Amino acid sequence: MNAVLHLYRSAPTGKILQQGEITLDGVPLVHDFAIAGSYLVFCVPPVRLNAIPVLLGMSSFSDALEWKPNLGTQILVVDRHTLTLVSRSEAPAWYQWHFGHAEIDRDGQIALTMVRYADFATNQYLKEVATGETHTKAVGTFWRLRIDPHTGKLRSQEVLLDRPCEFPVTQIAANADPLTYLTVHRSIADVQRDVYGCIGRLNLRTGELVEADCGENRYPSEALFAADAIAQRSRNGIDPAQTWVLSLVYDVEPTKVKCGFGRAIAWQMNQFAASDCRKKFLLAFTELGSLIERHT
DSSP: OOOOOEEEEEEEOOOEEEEEEEEEEBBOOOOOEEEEETEEEEEOOEEOOHHHHTTTTOOOOTTTEEEOOGGGGGEEEEETOOOOOEEEEEEEEOEEEEEEEEEEEEEEEEEEEEEEESHHHHHHHHHHTTTTTTOOOOEEEEEEEETTTTTEEEEEEEEESSSEEEEEEEEETTTSEEEEEEEEOOOOOTTTOOOOOOEEEETTTOOEEEEEEEEEEEEEEOOEEEEEEHHHHHHOOOOOGGEEEEEEEEEEOOTTSSOOEEEEEESSSOOOOOOOOTOOEEEEESTTOOOOOOOO
């Protein structure tokens, strides 16, 4: 049984303008893809669904996913305008949930970033997160890959951040270094038992990592990058001083968080600010790893 990857190109209104199909090997798990210039890039990890137990009602989809490293990771490069396959190749096995920034570099190669895992232990770890107690070590680190779009071959790979992290979001501005924001483990964390406790900002050019530590028993969600509307309309590109990174943070302490929902954190790059949010919530802005808060 081979799954089919369905591709769609839509108008801003949601109207489907074009469709494409690519037959995959087996039934893999495809969670994300990257856009680089005129290409869509899919890295299909060697995870395959054993469909029979699912169809018989004997297993969940998650439990039926099997890690088969001998299959390697398949790299698919697709023309984003025609939705047709340009190249297909195989690389050593890895797993990824999320891609970061992708572009065509000066040599015409696809350069993309991702949080990459050595295996599929992350699936078991996420099952344990839902129980409130984790035991499985599943470390994802931040990588940059270079791929030949015409052959799909992996030309180079390097670790940009050798620190457990996830959810890369990249800010690209014409007048500033490219910056990637990630959720990161605190430096004192036990990666088998803790969840992410920091928001990190990684300069892709210099390698500098700046951290906003949310504190003990506070756990940030995936960061969201936002630019001021005026900054987005500027002809000179986005002004870094008018950009924000937002994260909803769960605080275990019940006296500070109503019903265990959390707080909002906003990170403005060049100045401090703070304002109230809803009752029992906090709105905090961080600068270069500092954190300030205001209680309601």
